Amino acid sequence: MTLPLFLVDGARFADAREGSIVVLDGEEGRHAAAVRRIGVGEHVMLADGAGLRLTGEVVEAGNAHLRVVVSEVRTEAEAQPRFVLVQALAKGDRDDRAVEAATEYGVDEVVPWQAARSIVQWRGERGEKARRKWESAVLAASKQSRRARVPAVSELATTKSLAARVAGSAAAYVLHEDATHTLAGQELPDHGDVLVVVGPEGGITPEEVSVLEAAGALAVRLGHTVLRSSSAGPAALAVLSAAGRWR
Numbered sequence: 001m002t003l004p005l006f007l008v009d010g011a012r013f014a015d016a017r018e019g020s021i022v023v024l025d026g027e028e029g030r031h032a033a034a035v036r037r038i039g040v041g042e043h044v045m046l047a048d049g050a051g052l053r054l055t056g057e058v059v060e061a062g063n064a065h066l067r068v069v070v071s072e073v074r075t076e077a078e079a080q081p082r083f084v085l086v087q088a089l090a091k092g093d094r095d096d097r098a099v100e101a102a103t104e105y106g107v108d109e110v111v112p113w114q115a116a117r118s119i120v121q122w123r124g125e126r127g128e129k130a131r132r133k134w135e136s137a138v139l140a141a142s143k144q145s146r147r148a149r150v151p152a153v154s155e156l157a158t159t160k161s162l163a164a165r166v167a168g169s170a171a172a173y174v175l176h177e178d179a180t181h182t183l184a185g186q187e188l189p190d191h192g193d194v195l196v197v198v199g200p201e202g203g204i205t206p207e208e209v210s211v212l213e214a215a216g217a218l219a220v221r222l223g224h225t226v227l228r229s230s231s232a233g234p235a236a237l238a239v240l241s242a243a244g245r246w247r
Contacts, residue, residue, distance in 0.1 A: 003146075013046065016070050018070055020069075021068065022046065024046060032066050038066060040058050043056065053074045054070050055070070056072075057071060074148075083107050084108060086113050088113045089118040096137050098198065098232075099138060100137045101231075104144065110138065111165070112130075112131065112155075115205075116159070116205045116207070117200050135153045170193055172197065175222065175233075176209060176219040176221060177203070179220050179221040184243075186243075196233055198236075201228075
C-alpha cells in the first residue's frame, strides 16, 4: 500500500537529511495522529508542495504530532511540458469535480475562466471564496494522489487575458465538439505550457473560439461523444499524459 502523504511547510524541512528527525505538527500533525491514528513504526511521506518529498519512520506519536526519522530525501523536478487546465466556471459542483480529477491526472496549473456562457459568476468575496474552494480541492487531491507538487490555482481569467496566455503558450487546445482535429493526433512540445481549454455547460461561443484561435489555439475534439464540463478536462489530460508522461 502506498504510504500516506502529508503536506508541510518546506522552509522547516529544507535542511532535512537522511537520519534527521523532523516533527509533523499543526493541522496535518493532528490529522495524522488523531484521525489517521498513525503510530510508532509506521512510515509516512512529507511533501512541501513544491517538489520536496521526505520519507521516514515514525518514532513518536503524540496526540497532535509525529516525530519522524528521515530515511529518504528527494526533490522532484517540475514536469515538462507543463499541463494547464483552463476550466470555465460551471454550475453546481461540476467545476470542483473537474479540478479535483485533473489534479489526480497530473495537471500542473488550473486557471478558472469566466466564459460568456458561464452561469456562475465569481465576484467579490463570493468569488474569492469559490477560488479558495478550488485550492482546497487541489490540496486534498494532491495528498490523495501522493503528489509532491501541488498544482497552482491562478486568478480568474477573462477571455481577453486567456487569449494572452494562449499566445505565450507552447500549445493550446480548445475542446470543441465540432472540431475536425483530434487531441490524440497532436504532437506535444518538449517544454512550455500546454493549455487545455474547457467550456461551461452551454459550450464555448463561436466568438470565443475565434479569439482563442487567433491567439494560436487549436480547436480539437476528444472523440465522437460529448463530455460534461466536469469530465472533459480530466479526459483530455489522460490523453496528453498517455502521449508523454505515462510512457
